[in-house]
Amino acid sequence: MNKLHHHRAQFPALANKVYFNYGGQGPMAQGAMDAITVAMKYIQDIGPFGNEAYRWISPQMQASREAIASLLNVPSDTITLTGNVTVGCNIAMWGIEWQAGDHLLLSDCEHPGVIATAQEIARRFGIEVTTCPIMATLNGGDPVSIIADHLLPQTRLVVLSHVLWNTGQVLPIDKIVAVCRSNNSRLLIDAAQSVGVLPLDLTALGVDFYAFTGHKWLCGPAGVGGLYVHPEARESLHPTYIGLNGVTTNTQAQPTGWQADGRRYEVSTLSTPLYISLTQAIAIHEQWGTAEERYQQILYNSEYLWQQLNSLPHVKCLKNSPPESGLVSFQVTDQPSFKLVQSLEAQNILTRTIANPNCIRVSVHYLTLASEIDQLIAAISN
Amino acid sequence: MNKLHHHRAQFPALANKVYFNYGGQGPMAQGAMDAITVAMKYIQDIGPFGNEAYRWISPQMQASREAIASLLNVPSDTITLTGNVTVGCNIAMWGIEWQAGDHLLLSDCEHPGVIATAQEIARRFGIEVTTCPIMATLNGGDPVSIIADHLLPQTRLVVLSHVLWNTGQVLPIDKIVAVCRSNNSRLLIDAAQSVGVLPLDLTALGVDFYAFTGHKWLCGPAGVGGLYVHPEARESLHPTYIGLNGVTTNTQAQPTGWQADGRRYEVSTLSTPLYISLTQAIAIHEQWGTAEERYQQILYNSEYLWQQLNSLPHVKCLKNSPPESGLVSFQVTDQPSFKLVQSLEAQNILTRTIANPNCIRVSVHYLTLASEIDQLIAAISN
Numbered sequence: 001m002n003k004l005h006h007h008r009a010q011f012p013a014l015a016n017k018v019y020f021n022y023g024g025q026g027p028m029a030q031g032a033m034d035a036i037t038v039a040m041k042y043i044q045d046i047g048p049f050g051n052e053a054y055r056w057i058s059p060q061m062q063a064s065r066e067a068i069a070s071l072l073n074v075p076s077d078t079i080t081l082t083g084n085v086t087v088g089c090n091i092a093m094w095g096i097e098w099q100a101g102d103h104l105l106l107s108d109c110e111h112p113g114v115i116a117t118a119q120e121i122a123r124r125f126g127i128e129v130t131t132c133p134i135m136a137t138l139n140g141g142d143p144v145s146i147i148a149d150h151l152l153p154q155t156r157l158v159v160l161s162h163v164l165w166n167t168g169q170v171l172p173i174d175k176i177v178a179v180c181r182s183n184n185s186r187l188l189i190d191a192a193q194s195v196g197v198l199p200l201d202l203t204a205l206g207v208d209f210y211a212f213t214g215h216k217w218l219c220g221p222a223g224v225g226g227l228y229v230h231p232e233a234r235e236s237l238h239p240t241y242i243g244l245n246g247v248t249t250n251t252q253a254q255p256t257g258w259q260a261d262g263r264r265y266e267v268s269t270l271s272t273p274l275y276i277s278l279t280q281a282i283a284i285h286e287q288w289g290t291a292e293e294r295y296q297q298i299l300y301n302s303e304y305l306w307q308q309l310n311s312l313p314h315v316k317c318l319k320n321s322p323p324e325s326g327l328v329s330f331q332v333t334d335q336p337s338f339k340l341v342q343s344l345e346a347q348n349i350l351t352r353t354i355a356n357p358n359c360i361r362v363s364v365h366y367l368t369l370a371s372e373i374d375q376l377i378a379a380i381s382n
Numbered sequence: 383m384n385k386l387h388h389h390r391a392q393f394p395a396l397a398n399k400v401y402f403n404y405g406g407q408g409p410m411a412q413g414a415m416d417a418i419t420v421a422m423k424y425i426q427d428i429g430p431f432g433n434e435a436y437r438w439i440s441p442q443m444q445a446s447r448e449a450i451a452s453l454l455n456v457p458s459d460t461i462t463l464t465g466n467v468t469v470g471c472n473i474a475m476w477g478i479e480w481q482a483g484d485h486l487l488l489s490d491c492e493h494p495g496v497i498a499t500a501q502e503i504a505r506r507f508g509i510e511v512t513t514c515p516i517m518a519t520l521n522g523g524d525p526v527s528i529i530a531d532h533l534l535p536q537t538r539l540v541v542l543s544h545v546l547w548n549t550g551q552v553l554p555i556d557k558i559v560a561v562c563r564s565n566n567s568r569l570l571i572d573a574a575q576s577v578g579v580l581p582l583d584l585t586a587l588g589v590d591f592y593a594f595t596g597h598k599w600l601c602g603p604a605g606v607g608g609l610y611v612h613p614e615a616r617e618s619l620h621p622t623y624i625g626l627n628g629v630t631t632n633t634q635a636q637p638t639g640w641q642a643d644g645r646r647y648e649v650s651t652l653s654t655p656l657y658i659s660l661t662q663a664i665a666i667h668e669q670w671g672t673a674e675e676r677y678q679q680i681l682y683n684s685e686y687l688w689q690q691l692n693s694l695p696h697v698k699c700l701k702n703s704p705p706e707s708g709l710v711s712f713q714v715t716d717q718p719s720f721k722l723v724q725s726l727e728a729q730n731i732l733t734r735t736i737a738n739p740n741c742i743r744v745s746v747h748y749l750t751l752a753s754e755i756d757q758l759i760a761a762i763s764n
Binding site: 112119 | 494498502724732
């Protein structure tokens, strides 16, 4: 049994199916699940509520912030723990002190939750939201110049995905940071499909806000995620949903200000066992290889899948060149996408449809086997 | 072994300590913890992401909404699932379309997270926040007339706790609803200390917003809670943090509107296993007795504790008459409160201090034994 087979054996979900939905939700290692069971039991043993429990829980939450921070190459005090990527996006989007007439720029490949948030902010504060056409740059054209062309003097915030969830395109965030900075616009990145895929150095990247989830490519439990806020952006990003976790209090339990670090955007009671599980999930990936090694394996797998798909009749990959992420999207010309996805699921091969552009999205992780890709290709050919 | 001893044996946290922090966090039944482990495993078995997983997860979340709704005697479509009580308060507080000059009224016994939220809303929207003195009505005086006296023509929202977290006083919400309604003011109740304690009928009560948590008196896991929104208040309460769970989308994955029910205030991925655990926790309480029976047992226990405390020198209960909830707060005159709490914790008796008024808070549930109260009293006397 080679190293990858040995490593994969930790993930029960991978044992009874051919799994290509990492971009929807990642499978959990048994060790990451056991961490929840063990932590729950231990918290009951020492508490659940009291000084001893607090003394144990508090460093566990800090360890989770540190594991995340290490992955992003940022100080741990820049990390806010959230329930999912969308909450992180909302913290950044609502936290800007919007004035009527301000402008918010989205791409045309953002997630419906982010679009709906932008629309509601527009309604509440009288700001303008526009959308720039990035989808069409998948096989040519320059997303950076398109974004630059859509910036206005009053653009306060630009919201983009690092890896587009529909086409898998990777945006050149470093260049986009420069363009936004020169326009005095903040940049929020929806990192749902990049954290756990791309090797990241947010300190070098210089992005203002980076929202991510633990339950997709990191293979942590559903219900955990986070937000990175650049230290220089913190003072101007106001907390919106607020609770005891984010404030300082005086001896009369009256709020006196915000926590100095990323906790200021946290609200109240979180599930400690879930965050311990995320810490464990990150550690399990590190056991297999570095972030760079995992990314190279993802690229190896996604290129192999892309090549095999290209060899099939009635299949058209959206991308004309090898993928840059773990997402490989394609269209079939001989049947509706949802029919093929259903038929694959009936064969225990899990993929998903995407509405816009209408396609099937296959996610490959470093955990994916060539033999799984072969099974998918064989199933599509039939 | 009597019925209560038998029932208590399901709660591992109660086996190795004398527990009086139900108002901080409730102990979990082994069955409620096992539900998490089993659900995690099953989700890996069928998914974690795909049509089959979705078909299983979606009714589980609905079952949790229904278990909560049944407890509150409301239709399940009025329930929004949240991570904790503070998030529920924030949804209601931010969701009002505030205009400069509007007024928000708090009591002087609200939780610091709620106070800080009110202050930030005041800063953002130019509204006025005032506080009415309810704490002083613990042993006399009429909280209803005090609230009525503090309502202004422009009072849009009143935020009060049903059971005051510091003194344990139960506010007469039915009368307060009438006063607020006649002033056209919405009423948000912080139900952190009432759900799982008081028998509730929110339909009869007519309150606008009722925010609660699953991890205190309901003995569910940390990280689950909810918000009730009166059907007639829904259309005027706007979603703030927004995600895919709360919106409807068209065939192009563009948002087209809000979910018709309480899901409109939900954001995105929640932990299904935690909500299944909450459903189980609620069912376990029902096995012991009805909400009314549990409340009567809580009153029996809190009165016994209150009487015993009154018999001690150097101890002064804040309340002059028997408690109406599970919270019993008292002051000690021979040492600082925190010293006594520490000394009790060293003897495996868990209580907590409260900052304002400076006191020690003991929570008794229907699960509490008379012998535990006797142990506490003996430890304080020493």
